[in-house]
Amino acid sequence: MSKIKNDLILKVLRGEKTHRAPVWMMRQAGRYLPQYMDLKNKYSFFERCETPELAATITLQPVDILQVDAAILFSDILVVPKAMGLEVQIIENKGPLLPAPIKSVEDLKRITLPDVEDKLHFVMEAIQLCKQQLDGSVPLIGFAGAPWTILCYMVQGKGSKTFDEAKAFCYTNPSLAHHLLQMIADTTIRYLKAQASAGADVLQVFDSWAGLLCKEDFDTFSYPYLLQITQALKDTVPVIIFAKGAWQSLETLAGSGASALGIDWCITPETARSMAGEKIVLQGNLDPVKLLSPIPEIIKETTKMLASFGAQKHIANLGHGILPNVPVDHARAFIDTVKNNIYPSF
Numbered sequence: 001m002s003k004i005k006n007d008l009i010l011k012v013l014r015g016e017k018t019h020r021a022p023v024w025m026m027r028q029a030g031r032y033l034p035q036y037m038d039l040k041n042k043y044s045f046f047e048r049c050e051t052p053e054l055a056a057t058i059t060l061q062p063v064d065i066l067q068v069d070a071a072i073l074f075s076d077i078l079v080v081p082k083a084m085g086l087e088v089q090i091i092e093n094k095g096p097l098l099p100a101p102i103k104s105v106e107d108l109k110r111i112t113l114p115d116v117e118d119k120l121h122f123v124m125e126a127i128q129l130c131k132q133q134l135d136g137s138v139p140l141i142g143f144a145g146a147p148w149t150i151l152c153y154m155v156q157g158k159g160s161k162t163f164d165e166a167k168a169f170c171y172t173n174p175s176l177a178h179h180l181l182q183m184i185a186d187t188t189i190r191y192l193k194a195q196a197s198a199g200a201d202v203l204q205v206f207d208s209w210a211g212l213l214c215k216e217d218f219d220t221f222s223y224p225y226l227l228q229i230t231q232a233l234k235d236t237v238p239v240i241i242f243a244k245g246a247w248q249s250l251e252t253l254a255g256s257g258a259s260a261l262g263i264d265w266c267i268t269p270e271t272a273r274s275m276a277g278e279k280i281v282l283q284g285n286l287d288p289v290k291l292l293s294p295i296p297e298i299i300k301e302t303t304k305m306l307a308s309f310g311a312q313k314h315i316a317n318l319g320h321g322i323l324p325n326v327p328v329d330h331a332r333a334f335i336d337t338v339k340n341n342i343y344p345s346f
C-alpha cells in the first residue's frame, strides 16, 4: 500500500486502471520558472545540484507552481562521470564541458568505480529532503543517464549533434568501449539502487542519444547495458526508459523489464503501441516546441495527443525536456488539459 496521496503515476506503472493519465514534464525543474532563475542567479550549477537543500527546493518548485503529478529530482546525469573522476563543467549557454575526456586505454586509468553512497551522498540526502517536504503529496522520480549517453559525454567531452568522436571510439576500439560502458553501468546500478533506498518512488533512465545509433549499434552499445540496469532494479521500484529517437527498438525495449517506455514526438502513439505491445506503459510525447504555440493551440494539440494514446497505460509528458523560453501559463495549459481529460469509461 502506498502512503502517497496522489499515486496516479504509481498505479499506472503497476498496471492498474486510473481515471485519467498522470502528467509531469521532463526538465520541469528548470529555467522557464522565474523561481528557478532566482536560485540560478545566486548559485553555480553544481552548487545547486550538490547542496541538498537547494536541490530539494528546486525539485518542489514545479509541484507547487504547476501541480504536476510527480516530482523529478533536480540533479544532472553528469554527476555520474564526475563521481567516476572526470572533471565536468556546465558552461552558460553552451552546455556541458569535460575538459579531459576519455580517448585511450591510458585515460581509463583516470576513472574509478566510485562508492556512490560517499561520492553522491548529496543526491541521497536531497532525495530524503524532497520526500520529507513532499510529505506524501506526489511520488518522487529519481534518474540517471543510460551508459551509452554517459559514454557520449565522457568521450566527446561536450555536447554534439552527431557525437562523432564517441561513435568513432566505439567503432575503432569496441572492447575499450565495452569496458567503459560496463564501468558506467556498474556505477549506475549502484547509484539507482541507492536512490531507491533513499526514497525515490520511480526511476527514469535517460538515453538521450540513443537515436544516433542504428538498430544494430543500439543492440550492441546501448541495449545490453539498459537491460542490466532494468534487471538489477526489478525488485526495487518501477523503471521508465526514455531512449530518445530509438523508436526502431521499442519492441526490444518492451522486453527489458522496464515498466514504461518514453517516446518522442517523431513516432505516433499508435505506431509506438503497435511496436511495444499492449502490456507496457508509454510515456510522452508532445513536441516541447508546441508549448510555444498560443494556449488554445496547446489545448488542442494536447487533447489530440491524449486521444492518440487512448485510455490507460499512458503517462502524459513532453517528447523531450521543456524549453527555457516557454511561458509558465503555457506549461500550465498542458498540465491542466491532461488533468481535465477524464477517460470516457469513468
Ligand code: CP3
Pocket (backbone or CB within 6 Å): 025, 026, 027, 028, 029, 030, 031, 040, 045, 072, 073, 074, 075, 076, 077, 078, 090, 093, 094, 095, 096, 143, 159, 206, 208, 321
Ligand atoms: O527534469 C528535471 O527537471 C530534473 C533535472 C535535470 C537536469 N538535467 C537539470 C539541468 C535532468 C533530468 C537532467 C538530465 C540531463 N542532463 C540529460 C538527459 C535529459 C535530456 O534532456 O536529454 C542530459 C543529456 C543532460 C546533460 C546536460 N546538463 C545538458 C545537455 C545541459 C545543458 C542543457 C541546456 O539546456 O543548457 C545540462 C545542464 C542542465 N541540467 C540544466 C538543467 C536545468 C541547464 C543549466 C542551468 O539551469 O543552469
